[in-house]
Amino acid sequence: MRKIEEILADYDIQIRESELMEPAVYDPLTNNIYIGKNSSGIELRNAILHEAGHGILHNQYKVLYHSTAVSHLKMESEANKFMVNYLVQEYLEAYGTDIPINIYDFMRNNRIESKNELLVKSAFLKAGFQHSRKVQRQVTN
Template sequence: MDDKIKMMIDELGVRVQYWPKLDANGHYIARINTVVIDDRISPHAKIMTLLHELGHASKHQNNYALYNLAFSLHSKMENEAEEFMIEKMIELRVVDPEFNPATFNTVNFLESNEIDLKYEPVVKEFMTSYCIGNSLEHIFF
């Protein structure tokens, strides 16, 4: 597991457990601040699931009772967790010494990680802010 992910886990005080069989890839249990991940999924899927569930821990730990209150709240929280996961996946990618922003393709990133294409604007926004922050705006503009 990446050191940045371990640091996030420590900062959030989340316990992570791997179970042999779940009804989904993972769950966040707010009342005990624990992420449970299905141990049968691939290592890459485990990282993506962990980041998604850490998104719930980061953004929803104190108001998780709302999750099942209404479909709109459930959908909003899932979307926020997914965007958190996407942002963290990109952060892990851009710190890779072999990463070349000039060859980054938003759709390819989404498809290779099996993420819904509706998140294309989220990826573009994050990459744009990353490139501007690192004086690379000429790559996208």
Template sequence: MLSELHVSVVYGPFHERGFYHPETNNIYLSTLLNKTDHNFHETFLHEVAHVSKHYNMFALYKASEVARLKMEHEAEEFRIDCLVREYVAEYGTDHDIDIYNFMDNNDINFWDEKDVRSAFNKEYEKLNEE
């Protein structure tokens, strides 16, 4: 998807862990993050979500704080969905899943608990359809 949209990933000594800059069409990731670090993966997923969901919507991002927060929430939902899919692919669902431990291990804020539960429910439904 990134190559289709001509998005480049740029590494550098940035103050933020990562950000998507629509005017340059780049995702910027801090060199302070180790590429094998869990935070690198989470940050990358969040920024890819902005590309996926908010491509060519930079004006809306700057329009109001409400619009910006909505877009940030959408990017977090995308990140959570990806992390849950990866978890289910690796560990399955035939055991009790401690979502609070999952949230803690993936730096997911407590206010996103509903999104985590929803993502796991989607994965359970997919498995039951198969």
């Protein structure tokens, strides 16, 4: 969590507790990520990373977020991609790129939704994962 907070500090984004029912929400007006008091663990980490994606990638485009369904979905997808890329980079820093990876185990362990499968595969390949054929076999099996 410390590394995430350091990244957020570079963008002057702070994490604040709130009475929210959802795990986390980014507020572009205050440049804060508000987290629910009852949130914890992997769910909270993923929510903070997703909201960090909004804060880092979309702060200057906040007007567009609610302007059309397409812009909203695009920004949500980009925030998910930010989260996935962060988690993949963290994994690769811990384990390297010379070992086979089962992306479904990775997704299950990190509670990444199945709709983000292609983002996970792409992130591993883009990050220089050496066993691209094994990644692909895991996806197609």
